[in-house]
Amino acid sequence: MLKRKGQVVGSMVPGSTVRLTPGQLNAYTTAFAAISPEFDELRQMQRQVDKLPHTILEQPSSSPDTATTITAEEIEWQWQAQLLTLPKSAILLCRHPTENEFAIIQRFPAESAYAKTNGQGEILLKSADAGHLVSEYAGWAQQTLRFMASNLVAHAQCVAFDQFPQHNPGRVVRAISERCLLAVGESLTVMEPVRQTTRHARGIGV
Amino acid sequence: MASSPPVMNEERQPNQPSTGNTMASTSVQLTVNEAAYAIGVDSFTILGLIQRGKLKPVRSPSGEIMVPKGELIRLIEKGR
Numbered sequence: 001m002l003k004r005k006g007q008v009v010g011s012m013v014p015g016s017t018v019r020l021t022p023g024q025l026n027a028y029t030t031a032f033a034a035i036s037p038e039f040d041e042l043r044q045m046q047r048q049v050d051k052l053p054h055t056i057l058e059q060p061s062s063s064p065d066t067a068t069t070i071t072a073e074e075i076e077w078q079w080q081a082q083l084l085t086l087p088k089s090a091i092l093l094c095r096h097p098t099e100n101e102f103a104i105i106q107r108f109p110a111e112s113a114y115a116k117t118n119g120q121g122e123i124l125l126k127s128a129d130a131g132h133l134v135s136e137y138a139g140w141a142q143q144t145l146r147f148m149a150s151n152l153v154a155h156a157q158c159v160a161f162d163q164f165p166q167h168n169p170g171r172v173v174r175a176i177s178e179r180c181l182l183a184v185g186e187s188l189t190v191m192e193p194v195r196q197t198t199r200h201a202r203g204i205g206v
Numbered sequence: 207m208a209s210s211p212p213v214m215n216e217e218r219q220p221n222q223p224s225t226g227n228t229m230a231s232t233s234v235q236l237t238v239n240e241a242a243y244a245i246g247v248d249s250f251t252i253l254g255l256i257q258r259g260k261l262k263p264v265r266s267p268s269g270e271i272m273v274p275k276g277e278l279i280r281l282i283e284k285g286r
Contacts, residue, residue: 038239038249045250087248106254112246117282124254140257147253151238151271158268 015179018171027164027172031156035176038152041087043183046145048084050185052138055081055093070094072105072121083134084141088112091124091141093134102130104137142184149180235264235272245282255281 010019013028020028032039069076070092077094083104084091090107104125108115125140127133156176160169241261242249252273255261261281263271 041249086250088242088246089248089251106251108247108251113282114245114247114251117284144250144254144257147257148250150269151253154266154269154271155237158266158270161268 013175013179015182016175018175018178020171020175023167024172027160027167027169028175030163031160031172032176034159035152035156039180039183042145042148042152045084046184049138049141049145052083052134052141055083055134070105070107070121072119072123077103077105080130083137093130100128102127102133104133145184146186149184153177153180234275236275238271238273241273241278244278
């Protein structure tokens, strides 16, 4: 709890510069709890996406003799690397068995309704340049994570405004929004100067 | 629609999909998590399908993405 001249001026929460009153802090805790599992998933996926640019270097093309295959668009693609491990699917870098072509393929569990009708392997991107392909997919995945973060904020907003309308839920949502955006690598350029100012002015780190 | 549509929840708690009922109504809207559960994928995949234009979502008043049940039916019928 932060105080100024003996007066409580608000609590700070992780990943945000917003100060919250006790009532707002309670609203924040409730609203954030509603998205907490998905937020943890978001952070876990962001860590994987951050490593994507290095994947192609760390996992060079394996021998076609030993490569596992996955069928997509009636072609037996050869696995080159697993790029992302998602809760119910995986993103793979694959190579065409006979041509100089690579593909990003999403592999679904055979028992899922989506796989039963759309196939277990779905091609997301194709290119002759594996490095370019992974880079392009990394950008695409990052957009999806931002999309996911904004959707989490919208869900938390619903909880905050429904259950805590008397506690200025806009501030609560702003705090959650900053935390979610920070988790997907946004707003760092905005937050950095604030951190420095806070450190110099009051000696309080975030 | 094929004979065995994916199991969907009709009377659900928020973010807690249940089992037992099927996709009978197409006017029901599902959260991203619920939609993912219904077709056996993850929320990242649902959002990716929306980004690629394969699913058309609607927005709740708070701005949350909702997936009409009819959209899911169309998606899983498409491959059959």
